[in-house]
Every structure is written in C-alpha cells, then in structure tokens.
Amino acid sequence: MKNALFNGTVMPGGEAFDAWANQPLLLSLEAGGIDWPSSCRNGTCRTCFSKLDAGQVRYECDWPGLSAEEKAEGYVLPCVAHPCSNVSLHFEGF
Numbered sequence: 394m395k396n397a398l399f400n401g402t403v404m405p406g407g408e409a410f411d412a413w414a415n416q417p418l419l420l421s422l423e424a425g426g427i428d429w430p431s432s433c434r435n436g437t438c439r440t441c442f443s444k445l446d447a448g449q450v451r452y453e454c455d456w457p458g459l460s461a462e463e464k465a466e467g468y469v470l471p472c473v474a475h476p477c478s479n480v481s482l483h484f485e486g487f
C-alpha cells in the first residue's frame with residue numbers, strides 16, 4: 394500500500410509536521426522536531442493523550458487506552474494513532 398503523507402498541525406501554536414500514514418503520529422511529531430510527551434509508546438499510559446481538532450485516525454492495536462466516549466469526543470493517543478487524513482491536534486495531558 395502506498396504510504397500516504399498528510400499535513401499535521403499542532404495547536405495552538407500551529408507548528409506543522411509531516412504525518413505519514415504508516416507510522417504513529419508520535420513518531421511523525423518527533424521527526425518534525427516537535428517535543429511531545431510520551432512514555433509507554435504502546436497506547437496504555439495516556440501520557441501522550443491529546444485531542445484531534447480536525448482529521449481522522451486509525452489504530453493498529455485493538456483497543457487503545459481510550460474509552461468509547463473519549464474516542465467519540467475526538468481524543469486520541471498519538472503513540473498508536475495513525476493518520477487517515479490531514480490532522481490538527483493539541484495536547485491534553487498533565
């Protein structure tokens with residue numbers, strides 16, 4: 394499958410990063426020089442917890458550490474979330 398490249402934006406600062414479909418957003422953020430909080434990097438600790446202001450993601454693990462309500466409200470775990478579109482997210486943790 395072709396590795397799609399989407400535009401990632403971090404709010405509220407508006408920093409841009411390349412969001413590749415075949416890797417978690419956390420790796421793309423780091424590759425873009427954006428310092429994003431993380432710990433477990435496997436979707437359980439919620440250190441990277443953030444909210445999608447725009448866009449869609451998918452998960453390769455069956456059930457990342459998010460409730461159904463959180464998912465419905467647009468919260469994501471960038472360490473395991475892969476972008477399916479251009480994404481805009483802001484950090485919600487701590």
Ligand code: FES
Nearest residue numbers: 432434438439472
């Ligand atoms: S770094 Fe632990 S859930 Fe993302």
